Amino acid sequence: MSLSPSTAPIAARTGTRAVWARLRVEAAAAAAEEPILASFLNAAVLRHDEFSHALAYCLAGKLADAQLDAMLARDVAEAALHGDPGIVTQAVADLVAVEERDPACKSVLQPFLYYKGYQSLQLHRIAHWLWAEGRQNLAFHLQSRVSERFGVDIHPAARIGQGVMIDHATSVVIGETAVVGDNCSLLHEVTLGGTGAAHEDRHPKIGRGVMIGAGAKVLGNITVGDHARIAAGSVVLKPVPAGCTVAGVPAKVVGDCCPQPARSMDQTFPDGK
Numbered sequence: 001m002s003l004s005p006s007t008a009p010i011a012a013r014t015g016t017r018a019v020w021a022r023l024r025v026e027a028a029a030a031a032a033e034e035p036i037l038a039s040f041l042n043a044a045v046l047r048h049d050e051f052s053h054a055l056a057y058c059l060a061g062k063l064a065d066a067q068l069d070a071m072l073a074r075d076v077a078e079a080a081l082h083g084d085p086g087i088v089t090q091a092v093a094d095l096v097a098v099e100e101r102d103p104a105c106k107s108v109l110q111p112f113l114y115y116k117g118y119q120s121l122q123l124h125r126i127a128h129w130l131w132a133e134g135r136q137n138l139a140f141h142l143q144s145r146v147s148e149r150f151g152v153d154i155h156p157a158a159r160i161g162q163g164v165m166i167d168h169a170t171s172v173v174i175g176e177t178a179v180v181g182d183n184c185s186l187l188h189e190v191t192l193g194g195t196g197a198a199h200e201d202r203h204p205k206i207g208r209g210v211m212i213g214a215g216a217k218v219l220g221n222i223t224v225g226d227h228a229r230i231a232a233g234s235v236v237l238k239p240v241p242a243g244c245t246v247a248g249v250p251a252k253v254v255g256d257c258c259p260q261p262a263r264s265m266d267q268t269f270p271d272g273k
Contacts, residue, residue, distance in 0.1 A: 020051040026109040080129040090162035117169030120152040131156040178203035185262040187214040211261035229261040
C-alpha cells in the first residue's frame, strides 16, 4: 500500500521553516510567561538553529537510559534525521496534525514538548530508519525504551505515513507488518495486531485519512479503506470498505461517514446517535 496521499499532505501546506519559526516564537513567549521553564525552553528549542536539532535533543532526553546516555541517544537521533530528511517532513506534518485535530492543543509547542503520542511516533520513525539500515538490535532497544517510557509499542518494521496523530497514545500497539497511511488518527488503546493464525504478513493495512476510535482492535492482514471510521471499542476482523463507519464486536458496517473523519475527529454514528 502506498503511503503517498491523494491530496497534498499537511506538510506541503505548512512547511518546516514556517513551523520552526512558530515553535521558536511560542517557546520564547512561554519562557517569558513562565520564567521557571526558561532554561528548559532555551535548551529544548531556542538555542537550536533548526527544527531537526531541536527534535533530536528533545527525543534524546526521552530515550536516554542507563544503557544509552543522552549524548549517544542524540547522536542516534541526529544520524536518522540526517540520513533520511523525510523523517523531518513527517515530524512536522505530525505536529501540525495534532494542533489541527486536538481541541486541547493550543500551540505546536505543546505536542512537541509534552505529548507522548507525538514523541513516541517520532521515536518510532528513528527506530524504523535503524531497522532499514540493518541495525535491528538498536531498533529493538528504542522500541523497548518507548514502551517502557510511554506505554506505546510499535514494531520498528511497521510503516507509518505522515500527518498522523496518535491521541493520548496509552496502550497503542502496532505490529511488525502493519501499514498506516497518511493523515490518519488513532486514539488510545488501539491495536493493529495479528490473529495468531499467520506468521508472515499478518497485520492490518490502514488506508489514508482513517480514524480509529479508542480501544478498537483491528486484527489480521486486512485492509481498511481510505477515509473509513472505526468506532471506539470495535473488533475488526474483516476488510473495511472506504468511506464507511464500522462498529461492534465483531465490527459491521453501520453506515457512511463524514468526508475526512481523521481530521474532523467526528465519532458520532451516521444517524447522529
